[in-house]
Amino acid sequence: MKTVSESLERLGLSVPPTKPASEVPKCLPVSNPAKCFWQSEKHKLHDHRSTEELPPHSDVVIIGAGYAGVSTAYHLVKEASDSIKSITILEARGACSGATGRNGGHMRPDLYGHIPTYVERGGVQAGAEIAEFEIAHVKAIKRIVEAEKIDCDFTLSRTIDVWCNEESAKKAKAVYDQMLENNFEYMDDVIFYTGKEVEGICGVKGAKACASYTAGSMWPYKFILGLIEVILATGKVNLQTHTPVTSVTSDPNGGVILQTARGKTHASKVVYANNAYISGLLPEYDQNIVPCKGICCRITVPEGSTAPLLNNTYINRTEDNTLSYLVARSDGSIIVGGAAAKFRNHKDQWYNNVDDSILIDSAKDYYNDYMQRTYRGWENSGAKVDNIWTGVMGYSYDSNPHVGEVPGKPNQFVLAGFNGHGMPVIWLSGKAVAKMVSENIPIEQTNVPRLFKTTQERIDRARSGSEEEGDILGTGNAKATKP
Numbered sequence: 001m002k003t004v005s006e007s008l009e010r011l012g013l014s015v016p017p018t019k020p021a022s023e024v025p026k027c028l029p030v031s032n033p034a035k036c037f038w039q040s041e042k043h044k045l046h047d048h049r050s051t052e053e054l055p056p057h058s059d060v061v062i063i064g065a066g067y068a069g070v071s072t073a074y075h076l077v078k079e080a081s082d083s084i085k086s087i088t089i090l091e092a093r094g095a096c097s098g099a100t101g102r103n104g105g106h107m108r109p110d111l112y113g114h115i116p117t118y119v120e121r122g123g124v125q126a127g128a129e130i131a132e133f134e135i136a137h138v139k140a141i142k143r144i145v146e147a148e149k150i151d152c153d154f155t156l157s158r159t160i161d162v163w164c165n166e167e168s169a170k171k172a173k174a175v176y177d178q179m180l181e182n183n184f185e186y187m188d189d190v191i192f193y194t195g196k197e198v199e200g201i202c203g204v205k206g207a208k209a210c211a212s213y214t215a216g217s218m219w220p221y222k223f224i225l226g227l228i229e230v231i232l233a234t235g236k237v238n239l240q241t242h243t244p245v246t247s248v249t250s251d252p253n254g255g256v257i258l259q260t261a262r263g264k265t266h267a268s269k270v271v272y273a274n275n276a277y278i279s280g281l282l283p284e285y286d287q288n289i290v291p292c293k294g295i296c297c298r299i300t301v302p303e304g305s306t307a308p309l310l311n312n313t314y315i316n317r318t319e320d321n322t323l324s325y326l327v328a329r330s331d332g333s334i335i336v337g338g339a340a341a342k343f344r345n346h347k348d349q350w351y352n353n354v355d356d357s358i359l360i361d362s363a364k365d366y367y368n369d370y371m372q373r374t375y376r377g378w379e380n381s382g383a384k385v386d387n388i389w390t391g392v393m394g395y396s397y398d399s400n401p402h403v404g405e406v407p408g409k410p411n412q413f414v415l416a417g418f419n420g421h422g423m424p425v426i427w428l429s430g431k432a433v434a435k436m437v438s439e440n441i442p443i444e445q446t447n448v449p450r451l452f453k454t455t456q457e458r459i460d461r462a463r464s465g466s467e468e469e470g471d472i473l474g475t476g477n478a479k480a481t482k483p
């Protein structure tokens, strides 16, 4: 991993000479992320700085201009009381250049995959509220895209879960049945197929079972940059890109002091929305939220060639249980990623690794001929990988994100650790954090699922447990492989 000084140097910045080495964060985003399809045309606000200098003080400073930071800012601007007049967003690289700008664009609520784990952990209601929270995102995002007229290719469709391994298909059916027994109302939207007709329903060769329900997809970079345009237009938000925060300390006179590579700034309240990199500023999260790399690509069909139309999104699991998420775009291209089973054993290539400038070696060729191998009728399509990239996720030790007030640190809030599954989780988490920040209410007075609350107990459990006991490397692997 690059040192922070190296990262800052490559960003054209340097660690302030007065900074004691012990206060410099362990990890920052690298300065040279590799090319990613979603960002091939940079938005005019990508490198935006609202003012030449940092504002000396803000009511709220948000660290990170990804989905989490921008959702929080949007809700502070649109829904908070007049107590919040000034918001500054400090972003280490360009706007939305982290995981959000490099993901699969799949907004798929998890209705049964991990819900049994959460039911076991917190009871039936705790499981149901996570599924319901995630479902609520699909509708909330549709509403916001329409209300703010954001051009981001948002689509509502069915998502098809596919199992090609007989044993896994049986287990999935058992989970589905268990969810029905729980009488979760939202399961009315799910239909599960087994038997001869499965391949014909999903189009995936060798499929043994499949399920279908409502989900969404979008161009996440365009969505976030569209929101940034909206919030900047209010005049309440100051965006400072290429401004990595290197430390946050409590001010004895109230609030916090943020040291950045471009000088200091002061805030009454701070929101950590820097996801995978959070332990660089809050070391207590070092075992709870670990930077882990994932891989994603865009596949295109050569001009003049045709392939059967796919108008659903997919989660495909092969015979050897390698999972891929897939979004078919209206321009005919395919976004597909995952393949964690192919690189999981090569820990050095992805675990505790923030380098999104290079691919994951053991998975980089997996998607060559993926469409030909996987879908009926695509055999002679000539489909090929047109761009492949990596991104850095914040994997949570227990697979639930951390949302709320940082234990023992008043006026400091966190929303991070969204694994490979942020799209149906972050929007309303940001709304809730904005409410907590502006109304001084506890997380229990928001609709954030109880298992998402960041607590000292969760922090301690990860710090005293082994890596293998957690969901990242352990048997759970919850959300580590699933978008």
Ligand SMILES: Cc1cc2nc3c(=O)[nH]c(=O)nc-3n(C[C@H](O)[C@H](O)[C@H](O)COP(=O)(O)OP(=O)(O)OC[C@H]3O[C@@H](n4cnc5c(N)ncnc54)[C@H](O)[C@@H]3O)c2cc1C
Pocket (backbone or CB within 6 Å): 025, 028, 029, 063, 064, 065, 066, 067, 068, 069, 090, 091, 092, 093, 094, 095, 096, 097, 098, 099, 100, 101, 102, 103, 104, 105, 106, 107, 108, 243, 244, 245, 246, 273, 274, 275, 276, 277, 278, 280, 281, 293, 294, 295, 296, 325, 337, 389, 390, 391, 392, 393, 415, 416, 417, 418, 419, 420, 421, 422, 423, 424, 426, 483
């Ligand atoms: C390859 C890949 C595919 C994925 N596919 C999907 C998918 O299809 N569906 C889905 O639901 N999820 C998916 N995810 C996960 C999803 O992208 C994330 O959960 C989500 O984007 C996290 O959003 P965020 O705002 O918390 O983090 P980010 O988007 O990473 O934003 C954090 C920001 O903080 C900045 N930052 C970090 N440290 C500092 C600092 N010290 N100072 C200032 N700024 C800082 C970073 O530069 C970054 O811009 C995928 C992720 C990857 C990498």
